[in-house]
Amino acid sequence: MSVQATIRRITAPEIRARKGGEPIVTLTAYHAHTASVADDLVELLLVGDSLGMVMHGLETTVPVTLEMMILQGQAVVRGSKRALVVVDMPFGSYEASPAEAFKSCTRVLKETGAGAVKLEGGVRMAETIRFLTDRGVPVMAHIGLTPQSVLTLGGFKAQGRDEKDWEPILADARAVDEAGAFSIVVEGVAEPLGKKITEITKAPTIGIGASAACDGQILVMEDMLGLTERVPKFVKKYGSLRDHIRGAIEGYASEVRARSFPAPEHTYAMKKIAAE
Numbered sequence: 001m002s003v004q005a006t007i008r009r010i011t012a013p014e015i016r017a018r019k020g021g022e023p024i025v026t027l028t029a030y031h032a033h034t035a036s037v038a039d040d041l042v043e044l045l046l047v048g049d050s051l052g053m054v055m056h057g058l059e060t061t062v063p064v065t066l067e068m069m070i071l072q073g074q075a076v077v078r079g080s081k082r083a084l085v086v087v088d089m090p091f092g093s094y095e096a097s098p099a100e101a102f103k104s105c106t107r108v109l110k111e112t113g114a115g116a117v118k119l120e121g122g123v124r125m126a127e128t129i130r131f132l133t134d135r136g137v138p139v140m141a142h143i144g145l146t147p148q149s150v151l152t153l154g155g156f157k158a159q160g161r162d163e164k165d166w167e168p169i170l171a172d173a174r175a176v177d178e179a180g181a182f183s184i185v186v187e188g189v190a191e192p193l194g195k196k197i198t199e200i201t202k203a204p205t206i207g208i209g210a211s212a213a214c215d216g217q218i219l220v221m222e223d224m225l226g227l228t229e230r231v232p233k234f235v236k237k238y239g240s241l242r243d244h245i246r247g248a249i250e251g252y253a254s255e256v257r258a259r260s261f262p263a264p265e266h267t268y269a270m271k272k273i274a275a276e
């Protein structure tokens with residue numbers, strides 16, 4: 001058996017090679033259970049810092065910590081076998097310098113077993129993306145609507161809906177592409193801009209609220225399952241888990257109240273005493 005045979009995961013270079021090919025199917029996952037359900041149906045699982053909003057009820061992703069990302073990254077790696085696991089770097093863990101980013105990113109890769117990291121920012125993060133990729137850290141970039149900048153942007157607002165705003169976003173796309181990102185998340189941009197970014201980059205684009213022309217798509221799993229209470233405009237619900245869960249809990253509650261649960265098959269009988 002070759003040493004390679006033990007590596008069954010999809011790798012960052014394999015995702016990179018998908019540019020212009022079959023669309024790359026990706027979702028977020030925060031836990032072992034959701035990771036294991038989705039693992040063989042998607043190519044890539046992102047442990048998004050959106051977990052702060054979705055799992056913890058925070059208003060933004062700003063308070064999310066490296067410890068939170070590492071804990072859920074470990075869970076997703078344990079729950080999956082085949083998908084490439086990418087962990088979002090949280091606000092404050094990578095922006096100050098390439099050296100600080102390297103320290104935070106290698107901590108994530110070592111402690112979780114994930115195959116890559118993602119960080120937000122274009123031109124301003126290009127030097128860091130080059131520094132990391134040159135030193136063995138595969139980086140997924142994230143441009144357009146970058147939620148960690150919500151405090152300076154003044155809200156989660158779609159970008160590039162006026163053509164005069166395109167140039168800085170196109171410059172971001174070029175910068176992260178040339179810096180060696182293996183793929184680029186393009187979030188919350190006008191549809192023609194999402195298409196244009198996809199046309200000018202060598203790395204595959206993963207759209208969320210961007211364009212069907214992107215090389216792949218991502219959604220927050222809880223959003224598309226219909227589990228999240230409020231969702232952005234770009235979400236399509238492919239399920240209605242909230243209703244499904246409520247139905248199950250109503251069934252349980254009524255049977256507990258009627259004393260019809262637990263039934264005999266859910267209880268332990270006494271051991272039979274051997275005849276004397």
Ligand SMILES: Nc1nc(=O)c2c([nH]1)NC[C@@H]1CN(c3ccc(C(=O)N[C@@H](CCC(=O)O)C(=O)O)cc3)CN21
Nearest residue numbers: 050053054061147156157158220223228231232233234
């Ligand atoms: N559940 C969830 N889904 C996400 O996709 C997601 C998160 N949380 N948290 C992290 C970021 C934040 N994201 C967001 C959050 C809100 C809007 C939003 O409310 N947008 C409005 C206004 C758009 C505008 O004015 O331009 C919308 O109507 O979609 C968009 C993206 C995307 N990410």
Ligand SMILES: CC(C)C(=O)C(=O)O
Nearest residue numbers: 028048049050088185
């Ligand atoms: C929505 C994706 C791209 C993300 O960054 C997250 O889930 O945090």
Ligand SMILES: [Mg+2]
Nearest residue numbers: 048049050088
């Ligand atoms: Mg994120």
